[in-house]
Amino acid sequence: MQLTNDKYFISGIEINDLVKEYDTPLYVYDGAKISEQFRKMKDSLKVKNFKINYAAKALTNISILKLLKKLGSGIDAVSIQEIELALIAGFAPKDIVFTPNSVSFEEIESAIHKGVRINIDNIVMLEEIGHKYPQLPVGIRINPHIMAGGNSKISVGHIDSKFGISIHQIPLVERIIKTLNIKVNGIHMHTGSDILDVEVFLYAADILFNTAKHFQDIEYIDFGSGFKVKYKNDDIETNIEEFGAAISHKFNEFCQETGKEICLMFEPGKYLVSEAGYFLVKANVIKQTTSTVFVGVDSGFNHLIRPMFYNAHHEIINISNPNGNLRIYTVVGYICETDTFAWNRKLNEVRPNDILLFKNAGAYSFAMSSNYNSRYRPAEVLIHHGQAMLIRNRESLDDLLKNQIEVEII
Ligand SMILES: *Cc1c(COP(=O)(O)O)cnc(C)c1O
Numbered sequence: 001m002q003l004t005n006d007k008y009f010i011s012g013i014e015i016n017d018l019v020k021e022y023d024t025p026l027y028v029y030d031g032a033k034i035s036e037q038f039r040k041m042k043d044s045l046k047v048k049n050f051k052i053n054y055a056a057k058a059l060t061n062i063s064i065l066k067l068l069k070k071l072g073s074g075i076d077a078v079s080i081q082e083i084e085l086a087l088i089a090g091f092a093p094k095d096i097v098f099t100p101n102s103v104s105f106e107e108i109e110s111a112i113h114k115g116v117r118i119n120i121d122n123i124v125m126l127e128e129i130g131h132k133y134p135q136l137p138v139g140i141r142i143n144p145h146i147m148a149g150g151n152s153k154i155s156v157g158h159i160d161s162k163f164g165i166s167i168h169q170i171p172l173v174e175r176i177i178k179t180l181n182i183k184v185n186g187i188h189m190h191t192g193s194d195i196l197d198v199e200v201f202l203y204a205a206d207i208l209f210n211t212a213k214h215f216q217d218i219e220y221i222d223f224g225s226g227f228k229v230k231y232k233n234d235d236i237e238t239n240i241e242e243f244g245a246a247i248s249h250k251f252n253e254f255c256q257e258t259g260k261e262i263c264l265m266f267e268p269g270k271y272l273v274s275e276a277g278y279f280l281v282k283a284n285v286i287k288q289t290t291s292t293v294f295v296g297v298d299s300g301f302n303h304l305i306r307p308m309f310y311n312a313h314h315e316i317i318n319i320s321n322p323n324g325n326l327r328i329y330t331v332v333g334y335i336c337e338t339d340t341f342a343w344n345r346k347l348n349e350v351r352p353n354d355i356l357l358f359k360n361a362g363a364y365s366f367a368m369s370s371n372y373n374s375r376y377r378p379a380e381v382l383i384h385h386g387q388a389m390l391i392r393n394r395e396s397l398d399d400l401l402k403n404q405i406e407v408e409i410i
Pocket of ligand 1: 056057058076078098190224225226227267268269270271363
C-alpha cells in the first residue's frame with residue numbers, strides 16, 4: 001500500500017475508487033503481494049525437489065486458489081469441501097494434500113476416491129485404511145511435541161494437542177504398517193501457527209528426519225507451516241532466506257545420507273496471503289464516553305473475528321484523513337455484544353463516513369466470517385495485473401434465506 005498526494009493506493013489502484021465502486025465493508029487482496037510471498041519462499045529453498053502447498057483454509061476464494069495455481073502452488077486441504085473447491089479451481093488431485101483432523105472415515109474415503117494425497121493423523125484410521133485400501137500409499141502426521149506457537153489456541157504440536165500421531169508411538173506405527181503391508185510415502189508435521197524461532201523449527205525438523213528413517217517408502221517430508229508475518233511494525237517475522245537456507249542444508253544432508261530423492265514440502269497459509277489482504281470499513285459514529293472515544297464501524301466480529309478470538313493485532317489506518325491530528329480511539333463493531341477491534345489506537349482524526357483500513361486481512365479473515373446479527377458477508381476484490389476484479393458479491397437477503405424453510409406456524 002502506498003500514500004501519494006494524500007491518497008492511498010494498492011498496486012496502483014486508488015482505494016477510494018474501490019470504495020466508491022464496491023462500497024464497504026470490503027475485502028481487497030493484492031495479487032502482487034501473494035506472488036511476491038510465494039516467490040520469496042520458493043527462492044529460499046535450495047533443494048532439487050520441493051512443493052509449496054497453499055493451506056486453503058486461510059482464504060478459500062476460488063479466484064485466489066486459481067492465482068496460487070498459476071504461481072505453481074499445490075493445495076493443502078483440511079476438509080472434503082476444500083478438496084472440491086481446489087478441484088474446481090483446476091488443481092490436479094496429485095497436487096492436493098488432505099491433512100484432516102477428527103474427520104470421519106467416510107470423509108477420508110471420499111478423498112481417497114478423488115485421488116488426492118492423504119496425511120493420516122491417528123492410528124485407528126491408519127489401520128482402517130490398511131485393511132480396506134492395502135495398496136494405497138499414505139502419509140502420516142507426526143506430533144513431535146514441540147511447543148511452538150505464538151498463541152495457545154493455535155499451537156498444535158505440544159503434548160496435550162489433538163493433532164498428529166505421537167512421536168512416541170512410532171514403534172506401534174511400524175508394527176501396524178509391517179503387519180498390514182501399508183506403504184507410508186510421506187511424513188508430515190505442523191507444529192503451530194506462529195513459529196517465532198527458526199531454531200525451534202529446525203529442532204522439530206531433526207525429529208522428523210529421524211522419524212523418516214524408519215520408513216522405507218518415503219517420497220516426501222512435509223514440514224507444515226508456522227511461518228510468521230508482521231502484524232505490527234516491531235513484530236518479528238520469519239526470516240525466510242535464513243530459514244530456507246538452513247532447512248535446505250539439513251534436507252540435502254538427509255537425502256544424501258539416505259540415498260533417496262525426496263520432495264520437501266511446506267503448507268503456508270498466513271505467509272502467502274495475510275499481508276496481501278486489506279479490510280475496508282466505514283466509521284458510522286464517533287462516540288465520546290466519560291473515559292473513551294469510540295469509533296463504531298459498519299462491521300464487527302461477524303466479518304473479522306481475529307482481534308476478538310485470538311487477541312490479534314491488526315493495524316488500522318484512517319485513509320480518509322491522512323493529515324488529520326492524531327487522536328486516541330477504541331475501534332468497535334456494530335454487533336450487539338462486545339466486539340472491539342482495537343483499544344487505544346492512534347488514528348488521524350476520525351469523522352463520520354471516514355474509511356478505516358485494516359491490514360493483514362488476507363488470512364483467516366473473510367474465511368472466518370459469519371452472518372451473525374443477520375448481516376451480509378462483505379464483497380471481495382482481487383487486484384491482479386493492475387486491475388481490480390470483483391471475486392465475490394456482497395451477500396443479500398436471498399443469501400440469508402437461502403436454506404431456510406418457512407413452515408406454517410399455527
Ligand atoms: C492451518 C494449517 C496450515 C497453515 O498454517 P499458517 O499458520 O496459516 O501458515 C498448514 N498446515 C495445516 C495442516 C494446517 O491445518
